[in-house]
Amino acid sequence: MTGPGSAAGPLRPVSLEEYAEAARARVEPAVWDFIEGGAGQERTLTANRLAFDQVRLRTRVLTGCGEPDLATTVLGRTWAAPVAVAPVAYHTLVHPDGETATARAAGAAGLPLVVSTFAGRTFEDIAAAASSPLWLQVYCFRDRETTRRVVERAERAGFEALVLTVDTPRLGRRLRDLRNGFRLPDHVRPANLPAEHADASPADHGRTHLDPGLDWSVISWLRSISHLPVLVKGVMTAEDADAAVAAGVDGVVVSNHGGRQLDGVPASLDVLPEVAAAVRGRTALLLDGGVRRGGDVLAALALGADAVLLGRPVLHGLAVAGDEGVAGVLDLVTEELADAMALTGTPSVAAAGAALPAAPAGTVASAAAPAHLTAPAPAPVPAPVPAAVPGAAVLRKEELHGSVSDPLLDTMNFLNEITGRFPGAVSFAPGRPYEGLFDTEEIFGHLRRYVDHLAARGASPGEIRTTMYQYGPTAGQIRELIADSLRADEGIDVPPESIVVTVGAQEAMLLTLRALFADPRDVLLVVSPCYVGITGAARLLDLRVRSVEEREAGLDPADVAAAVRAERAAGRRPRALYVVPDHSNPSGSTMTRRAREELLDLAARHDLLIIEDSPYRLVSPGPQEPTLKSLDRERRVVHLGSFAKSVFPGARVGFAVADQPVRDATGSGSLLADELAKIKSMVTVNTPALSQAAVAGALLASGGRLTELNALPAKHYGEALRETLDQLDRRLPEDRRRALGVDWNRPSGGFFLTVRVPFPAGNDALLRSARNHGVIWTPMSYFHPEEGGDRSLRLSFSYLGQEEIREGIARFAAFVEAEAARAAGGTTEAGGAA
Numbered sequence: 041m042t043g044p045g046s047a048a049g050p051l052r053p054v055s056l057e058e059y060a061e062a063a064r065a066r067v068e069p070a071v072w073d074f075i076e077g078g079a080g081q082e083r084t085l086t087a088n089r090l091a092f093d094q095v096r097l098r099t100r101v102l103t104g105c106g107e108p109d110l111a112t113t114v115l116g117r118t119w120a121a122p123v124a125v126a127p128v129a130y131h132t133l134v135h136p137d138g139e140t141a142t143a144r145a146a147g148a149a150g151l152p153l154v155v156s157t158f159a160g161r162t163f164e165d166i167a168a169a170a171s172s173p174l175w176l177q178v179y180c181f182r183d184r185e186t187t188r189r190v191v192e193r194a195e196r197a198g199f200e201a202l203v204l205t206v207d208t209p210r211l212g213r214r215l216r217d218l219r220n221g222f223r224l225p226d227h228v229r230p231a232n233l234p235a236e237h238a239d240a241s242p243a244d245h246g247r248t249h250l251d252p253g254l255d256w257s258v259i260s261w262l263r264s265i266s267h268l269p270v271l272v273k274g275v276m277t278a279e280d281a282d283a284a285v286a287a288g289v290d291g292v293v294v295s296n297h298g299g300r301q302l303d304g305v306p307a308s309l310d311v312l313p314e315v316a317a318a319v320r321g322r323t324a325l326l327l328d329g330g331v332r333r334g335g336d337v338l339a340a341l342a343l344g345a346d347a348v349l350l351g352r353p354v355l356h357g358l359a360v361a362g363d364e365g366v367a368g369v370l371d372l373v374t375e376e377l378a379d380a381m382a383l384t385g386t387p388s389v390a391a392a393g394a395a396l397p398a399a400p401a402g403t404v405a406s407a408a409a410p411a412h413l414t415a416p417a418p419a420p421v422p423a424p425v426p427a428a429v430p431g432a433a434v435l436r437k438e439e440l441h442g443s444v445s446d447p448l449l450d451t452m453n454f455l456n457e458i459t460g461r462f463p464g465a466v467s468f469a470p471g472r473p474y475e476g477l478f479d480t481e482e483i484f485g486h487l488r489r490y491v492d493h494l495a496a497r498g499a500s501p502g503e504i505r506t507t508m509y510q511y512g513p514t515a516g517q518i519r520e521l522i523a524d525s526l527r528a529d530e531g532i533d534v535p536p537e538s539i540v541v542t543v544g545a546q547e548a549m550l551l552t553l554r555a556l557f558a559d560p561r562d563v564l565l566v567v568s569p570c571y572v573g574i575t576g577a578a579r580l581l582d583l584r585v586r587s588v589e590e591r592e593a594g595l596d597p598a599d600v601a602a603a604v605r606a607e608r609a610a611g612r613r614p615r616a617l618y619v620v621p622d623h624s625n626p627s628g629s630t631m632t633r634r635a636r637e638e639l640l641d642l643a644a645r646h647d648l649l650i651i652e653d654s655p656y657r658l659v660s661p662g663p664q665e666p667t668l669k670s671l672d673r674e675r676r677v678v679h680l681g682s683f684a685k686s687v688f689p690g691a692r693v694g695f696a697v698a699d700q701p702v703r704d705a706t707g708s709g710s711l712l713a714d715e716l717a718k719i720k721s722m723v724t725v726n727t728p729a730l731s732q733a734a735v736a737g738a739l740l741a742s743g744g745r746l747t748e749l750n751a752l753p754a755k756h757y758g759e760a761l762r763e764t765l766d767q768l769d770r771r772l773p774e775d776r777r778r779a780l781g782v783d784w785n786r787p788s789g790g791f792f793l794t795v796r797v798p799f800p801a802g803n804d805a806l807l808r809s810a811r812n813h814g815v816i817w818t819p820m821s822y823f824h825p826e827e828g829g830d831r832s833l834r835l836s837f838s839y840l841g842q843e844e845i846r847e848g849i850a851r852f853a854a855f856v857e858a859e860a861a862r863a864a865g866g867t868t869e870a871g872g873a874a
């Protein structure tokens with residue numbers, strides 16, 4: 041081992057504490073006091089540290105966690121670790137390079153830097169030195185014009201977000217500075233503010249220039265002067281977190297300004313659970329104050345923060361060795377975080393919740409109390425979540441089923457967030473039916489028609505009442521009507537007993553998977569990209585899934601055969617293949633007749649079942665290929681149906697056709713449908729009678745033929761598809777798209793098409809698309825159970841009118857052009873971060 045001062049030379053500090061000690065020796069005492077000090081008796085300053093000191097982490101062993109993954113995504117942008125540099129005024133106080141050195145180090149570490157309004161170096165110099173995201177911390181001055189110019193200057197320099205500090209209507213009483221009569225040295229001045237802001241006394245400057253009368257309307261003012269996302273820094277209560285969310289901010293920073301504002305307020309860590317509960321994931325949530333170790337970062341993540349900010353330690357590193365010192369500090373924290381994650385069995389930032397022990401009884405109440413009543417030195421261990429009632433049960437996420445922490449079940453969150461944040465954008469994301477096709481009054485007509493139908497078939501008023509009001513048969517009350525329509529519309533000839541009416545096709549998936557998958561070696565094959573409903577259902581049931589990549593021309597049965605063989609070779613049993621053969625969601629592709637026949641052959645040869653899901657056929661124009669089920673001579677196909685597109689999704693009615701015979705050990709038999717119904721009796725008991733009645737009434741309206749009922753919708757969706765393709769051709773003509781490397785498929789129906797692009801089409805690009813171009817789409821990677829789809833996206837046109845499609849595709853083309861130029865290094869469009 042090398043000892044201090046050995047032949048290998050002086051050792052680098054091994055903790056942030058040692059960096060602080062080394063820095064103290066290099067910095068003027070009054071400057072040191074300015075940096076280190078807090079307000080008043082520094083109780084809050086001390087509390088910030090104490091709160092972390094009292095945390096005890098919970099180790100888990102033999103978790104197979106491997107190298108922990110520190111990468112974290114904050115508002116769509118991926119950082120190397122959940123750590124950023126807090127805004128701290130005047131880095132030039134401790135090093136002549138100031139913020140440029142910090143920016144270099146933050147860039148090398150892949151971590152963002154929040155630059156203070158009082159930076160000692162210009163935004164342009166800092167931007168030139170930076171290679172990771174820069175955010176601007178904003179102080180809103182009485183003189184809004186100056187504030188506006190600061191914001192615009194930072195935005196021009198490429199800064200990616202605004203962090204409005206809201207805890208400083210005036211500066212706190214910092215006794216050390218008062219005693220020292222602290223004044224900034226001559227060489228330290230705000231490099232981005234006009235001369236009248238160059239006051240040597242920060243306290244005097246604050247009194248003169250900070251606007252003490254700000255209210256939440258400042259957020260809309262900021263939005264009116266800048267397109268950048270806005271975070272607020274200095275929130276310490278659930279009430280203010282609620283107000284921030286209501287004001288539409290993009291992020292909240294829990295902070296007491298490092299104990300520099302009001303002495304006696306709680307530690308930021310202690311109020312984090314309260315704020316996290318209020319924010320409920322609706323915005324990004326960051327925390328600063330007292331973070332001095334990697335374990336502190338993990339504790340903050342476990343209590344609900346997405347990331348933390350480091351304040352003073354960065355200045356310590358800078359004072360010790362300029363950019364290398366800052367790099368040393370950032371490396372230490374991230375290495376310690378990796379240690380803490382590995383030793384607690386925390387494989388990823390998202391899994392951090394498990395690292396905290398449950399709160400001891402009686403300690404959870406403080407988080408719910410109003411901040412001004414919060415007891416001093418609250419919990420020895422901070423509460424994992426706030427509870428409204430003292431002693432209320434607190435559940436631990438890692439003790440819930442793994443699916444609730446699985447990113448798969450969260451897939452659409454980011455998309456929803458984006459849609460909420462940019463309400464003016466044209467959205468090609470939702471796979472919903474076009475609402476212009478619905479008429480509320482029709483529902484009553486459907487119900488009436490069904491009741492009349494029952495009466496015409498001899499049901500007495502009492503029987504009709506029972507049908508409409510009571511629990512119904514588990515397998516469904518409209519099976520005959522569905523069987524008739526399947527025969528007429530789809531060439532599927534099955535007895536009504538082989539049908540189970542379900543709450544949407546989603547329930548049919550769950551029931552089918554539950555019944556079919558019994559052995560841990562069973563594997564579900566899915567075509568990738570794949571509808572998330574099936575992979576989600578498989579996740580709920582802990583089933584093993586293997587994906588078979590679709591080719592440009594659609595699913596190749598030979599690829600299915602290869603996957604079956606590979607699974608068998610690995611000792612597993614491919615049990616069933618899930619496939620959407622017609623106008624698939626998400627890709628839009630349709631299997632040829634030949635591929636269908638090959639697939640059925642293959643299923644017979646390999647003793648495989650096929651789960652066919654086909655919700656888009658009847659709302660697509662022109663003749664359709666036959667369903668797999670109609671070609672199925674060996675009862676290999678479980679056909680799932682949905683009335684969501686062909687009648688209306690609000691009914692939530694679907695069904696499974698499961699005519700496979702089932703034999704038990706005694707030789708007596710049933711149909712798979714009977715077994716599905718048994719499971720259903722423990723899931724939803726029966727599909728709501730009113731919903732079944734509405735669907736039945738719709739079927740009866742068209743003589744039992746859905747094709748007839750959907751003649752108009754099919755025409756509408758066909759025109760929407762044609763308009764989308766025409767507009768794409770118009771906005772990105774052949775030679776242009778060849779030059780750009782853009783390409784799309786041309787489905788013959790359905791709600792979706794796939795666009796392949798020459799740039800990564802993930803969340804970052806989606807954010808830029810929504811913000812800068814006002815158009816939203818779905819990254820195709822969302823639909824890949826394993827990897828893939830990074831450079832393709834799904835456009836759904838079903839929900840939009842023709843005018844919106846025209847406008848949306850114009851915007852989409854502009855986005856594609858901008859993004860392709862960006863990928864080629866031509867331009868740097870603002871707004872990647874946040």
Ligand SMILES: Cc1cc2nc3c(=O)[nH]c(=O)nc-3n(C[C@H](O)[C@H](O)[C@H](O)COP(=O)(O)O)c2cc1C
Nearest residue numbers: 075126127128129156205297298328329330351352
């Ligand atoms: C010397 C110093 C200057 C600061 N300047 C600013 C600033 O200009 N704007 C701001 O929002 N916060 C400022 N802060 C507060 C930090 O952003 C952060 O909230 C605090 O330092 C976090 O606590 P920590 O130092 O314990 O990590 C400053 C803090 C210090 C120590």
